[in-house]
Amino acid sequence: xxxxxxxxxxxxxxxxxxxxxxxxxxxxxxxxxxxxxxxxxxxxxxxxxxxxxxxxxxxxxxxxxxxxxxxxxxxxxxxxxxxxxxxxxxxxxxxxxxxxxxxxxxxxxxxxxxxxxxxxxxxxxxxxxxxxxxxxxxxxxxxxxxxxxxxxxxxxxxxxxxxxxxxxxxxxxxxxxxxxxxxxxxxxxxxxxxxxxxxxxxxxxxxxxxxxxxxxxxxxxxxxxxxxxxxxxxxxxxxxxxxxxxxxxxxxxxxxxxxxxxxxxxxxxxxxxxxxxxxxxxxxxxxxxxxxxxxxxxxxxxxxxxxxx
Numbered sequence: 001x002x003x004x005x006x007x008x009x010x011x012x013x014x015x016x017x018x019x020x021x022x023x024x025x026x027x028x029x030x031x032x033x034x035x036x037x038x039x040x041x042x043x044x045x046x047x048x049x050x051x052x053x054x055x056x057x058x059x060x061x062x063x064x065x066x067x068x069x070x071x072x073x074x075x076x077x078x079x080x081x082x083x084x085x086x087x088x089x090x091x092x093x094x095x096x097x098x099x100x101x102x103x104x105x106x107x108x109x110x111x112x113x114x115x116x117x118x119x120x121x122x123x124x125x126x127x128x129x130x131x132x133x134x135x136x137x138x139x140x141x142x143x144x145x146x147x148x149x150x151x152x153x154x155x156x157x158x159x160x161x162x163x164x165x166x167x168x169x170x171x172x173x174x175x176x177x178x179x180x181x182x183x184x185x186x187x188x189x190x191x192x193x194x195x196x197x198x199x200x201x202x203x204x205x206x207x208x209x210x211x212x213x214x215x216x217x218x219x220x221x222x223x224x225x226x227x228x229x230x231x232x233x234x235x236x237x238x239x240x241x242x243x244x245x246x247x248x249x250x251x252x253x254x255x256x257x258x259x260x261x262x263x264x265x266x267x268x269x270x271x272x273x274x275x276x277x278x279x280x281x282x283x284x285x286x287x288x289x290x291x292x293x294x295x296x297x298x299x300x301x302x303x304x305x306x307x308x309x
Contacts, residue, residue: 023061027157029073029187030054033091036180039081039171043182051076053091053183059099067099069115071161076126077181079171087171088126091181093163095119095141111147116140119163121181123170136165136179147189155189 033051034042042048053075059067071094078088097117119138145159161183168178195204201214201221208221215223215231222231228241228248235248237260242250249258255268255275262275264287269277276285282295282302289302297304 023067023191024193025057025059025067025189025191027057027059027187027189028055029057029071029157029159029185031183031185033075033077034182034184035077035079035170036182037079037168037171037178038176039079039085039087042079048080049078051078051088053185055185055187057187057189059189064104065101067101067113068096069099070094070096071119073183077123077170085171089123089170090126091121091123093119093121093138095138095161095163097141101147109149111149112144113147114142114144116142121163121165134167134169136167138163139166140164153191155191157185157187157189159183159185159187161185 031053033053034045034048036043053073055071055073055075057069057071059069061067072092074092075090076088077091078086080086095117096119097115099113099115101111101113103111117138117140119141121136121138123132123134123136125132141161141163143159143161145157148156148158150156163181163183165179165181168176170179195206197204197208198211199208199214199221201208201216203215203217203221205211208215209219210222210231210233213221213223213232215221219231222233224231224235225238226235226241226248228235228243230242230244230248232238235242236246237249237258240250240259242248242258246258249260251258251262252265253262253268253275255262255270257269257271257275259265262269263273264276264285267277267286269275269285273285276287278285278289279292280289280295280302282289282297284298284302286292291301291303294304295302
């Protein structure tokens with residue numbers, strides 16, 4: 001019952017961590033376990049037997065860089081100093097860790113991390129005649145690793161977990177130093193959940209520069225209502241297609257004057273006449289010129305007086 005209560009508490013702590021979007025993850029892992037204590041240091045030693053384990057994990061992101069993760073593993077642990085001084089136990093352990101990731105999940109393929117937490121361990125003697133069974137606390141558990149993103153939802157994780165216990169006696173000796181263990185693990189993690197997409201444009205809020213207004217992927221989720229290739233936020237005429245040179249406003253007649261400032265928007269003209277033409281060049285716009293194709297005088301509404309009579 002004590003074990004069940006502890007496991008439940010760890011799971012509840014993990015499951016209530018808040019997440020901005022699709023950051024639930026479950027994983028499976030396997031590897032080897034090694035001991036360091038009164039019988040010697042077996043960490044990274046190749047002259048000891050292989051003591052393997054299998055495990056599962058569940059995690060949830062609480063920010064861009066922080067996760068909370070719970071791990072459960074079942075395997076063996078042992079050490080041989082000589083023919084007399086040796087032990088071999090089955091080992092079940094659970095721990096919950098706060099993990100710091102050095103990069104955002106969607107910014108890199110390799111994502112190193114460090115973590116710190118605490119946990120519980122249960123040992124059952126597999127070779128002794130006493131059939132000993134006892135419990136330890138991990139105070140603390142800590143380590144480091146790296147995540148490799150295979151796809152947006154599948155990752156490989158290489159991890160080193162160190163577990164320093166509150167107990168000294170697994171090797172039948174006490175009084176020198178508490179028992180210390182390490183897990184070398186390789187696992188597969190599956191991310192799942194639904195990404196938050198407030199505006200429903202198919203781009204998650206995390207990657208959407210305009211998360212409250214639907215827009216195309218080409219503009220990172222920002223709208224371009226008139227389809228002129230200029231986002232509404234940078235477009236002075238967001239509802240009418242225009243030119244980048246005029247900050248999205250149109251110049252229908254191509255005279256270099258925007259339609260909004262052009263008194264004759266459909267006929268090319270001169271800036272001096274607010275975009276209206278003066279075909280004969282007599283200084284009188286065609287609209288006010290009774291003889292628009294022949295240069296004339298203002299007093300005659302643009303018509304000529306050749307003989308000056």
